Amino acid sequence: MFYIHQTCCISPQQTYTDPDINMLVESAGNKLTVIEPSCEGIPMKVLRRMNKGVRIGVGAALPLIQGLQELSGIIIGTANGGMEESILFLNQIIEYNEGILMPGNFVQSTANAAASQLSLLSHNKGYNMTHVHRGTAFENAVIDAAMMLKENRRHSYLLGAVDEISGYNYKFEQIEGWYKKEVVSNKHLYKSDSPGTIPGEGAVMFLVNNVKHNALAKLAAITTIHSENAMTVKHIMEDFLTNHVLAEGNIDLLLTGEDGDNRFEHFYLQCEALMDSNVTVARFKHMSGTYPTASAFALWLACRALTSQTLPGHMIKKQGSQTGYKNILIYNHDKGKQHSLMQVTITADGVHGKTL
Amino acid sequence: MAAEELKQQLKKQVIEFLNLTEMKPEDIKDDEPLFGEGLGLDSIDSLELIVLLHREYGIIIKDPKDGRKILVDINTMADHIEQYRTK
Numbered sequence: 477m478f479y480i481h482q483t484c485c486i487s488p489q490q491t492y493t494d495p496d497i498n499m500l501v502e503s504a505g506n507k508l509t510v511i512e513p514s515c516e517g518i519p520m521k522v523l524r525r526m527n528k529g530v531r532i533g534v535g536a537a538l539p540l541i542q543g544l545q546e547l548s549g550i551i552i553g554t555a556n557g558g559m560e561e562s563i564l565f566l567n568q569i570i571e572y573n574e575g576i577l578m579p580g581n582f583v584q585s586t587a588n589a590a591a592s593q594l595s596l597l598s599h600n601k602g603y604n605m606t607h608v609h610r611g612t613a614f615e616n617a618v619i620d621a622a623m624m625l626k627e628n629r630r631h632s633y634l635l636g637a638v639d640e641i642s643g644y645n646y647k648f649e650q651i652e653g654w655y656k657k658e659v660v661s662n663k664h665l666y667k668s669d670s671p672g673t674i675p676g677e678g679a680v681m682f683l684v685n686n687v688k689h690n691a692l693a694k695l696a697a698i699t700t701i702h703s704e705n706a707m708t709v710k711h712i713m714e715d716f717l718t719n720h721v722l723a724e725g726n727i728d729l730l731l732t733g734e735d736g737d738n739r740f741e742h743f744y745l746q747c748e749a750l751m752d753s754n755v756t757v758a759r760f761k762h763m764s765g766t767y768p769t770a771s772a773f774a775l776w777l778a779c780r781a782l783t784s785q786t787l788p789g790h791m792i793k794k795q796g797s798q799t800g801y802k803n804i805l806i807y808n809h810d811k812g813k814q815h816s817l818m819q820v821t822i823t824a825d826g827v828h829g830k831t832l
Numbered sequence: 833m834a835a836e837e838l839k840q841q842l843k844k845q846v847i848e849f850l851n852l853t854e855m856k857p858e859d860i861k862d863d864e865p866l867f868g869e870g871l872g873l874d875s876i877d878s879l880e881l882i883v884l885l886h887r888e889y890g891i892i893i894k895d896p897k898d899g900r901k902i903l904v905d906i907n908t909m910a911d912h913i914e915q916y917r918t919k
Contacts, residue, residue, distance in 0.1 A: 520854060521872065521874075524850070524851045524852060524853060524854075525851065525876070572887070575886075576882070576883050576886045576887075576892075577883065578849075578879075578880060578883050579876050579879045579880065579883075580851070580876060580880055583876065
């Protein structure tokens, strides 16, 4: 499909500058909120209008695109965009009886605020697209990037995902039962054996193109599944493994979005059961928390695993017999309805000397 | 409300409405231009200030040309508020 050359990640863990994922940052108040970096490079005049989602999206993207001459476009996935501002704006409509409204909230409330702000800041007038397919928003951005690169072999794109925890949305989803009622630390997330998970947020950006040389990793295949039926999901997984993944060699690492919600654990166990016994199984939601575009964080981790050839112990669920990582399968689902599989493979140039 | 008191309140509201988090009321001079030089506000800010006048003081600016005369600096805004406020 395409090659990943640079990445940048803002998450609840220390992933932005001098990434260190061995030390697990603990959740607070049953949430995993991002460690926001200082926004150097963003003019104060622009920064003051940015909500958190836009701020972290721009913050993660700017290091990759500043001064870059060859960027052909910006492709972002976000389920909720600037949700906090959206709800502020909607509340204003009611409070002021559809009268005079604050334009700032409106500007920030659109889902494409991050992609458009990046376009303005980088003066990039190329393809600019934001995908909002809820739990597969990032995956649809990936598919879009793959199609664009298939048609335009020499292009390079900024591909990324961003979602924030909004106070209002958190309350709604809490009422709907998506988050744990009891206090649970991310350090004990997988032992909780209760419904719900802990929410998270993050912004992850990738610079992608068709150039193999010096690439960190290759995104080899992707599929999305929309179903709540475990058997349907299983059949599509089997087809994906047979037709795409195993053609590239055996999987040595399965990275899953298991999130401590005992209502949906069977999807992950089902996927694990499809793997050979020597495959290492690792999890990432105790680092990122659960949010619709968390699979972008998993892709960042996969790139890191391929370049460093290691993963921290707290991620490992089952240690396989193979050493080193060459062929990684990411499986994630959102609310048991939107599933995705991504295959990430090593490139000959990407093993040594690369840091993220 | 005394004129000075109104100006102080207005400065706090300008900071809050425009999210000028790095500024304090004492950083804004009464005769400092709001747009261009001075605070360097832009057209979106002018809309936010019109909303401020409406919500906090019940003043509706219908003609944009009026806005240019009113939204010059804190002094001109305070004068207009004193003259036309409905709340």
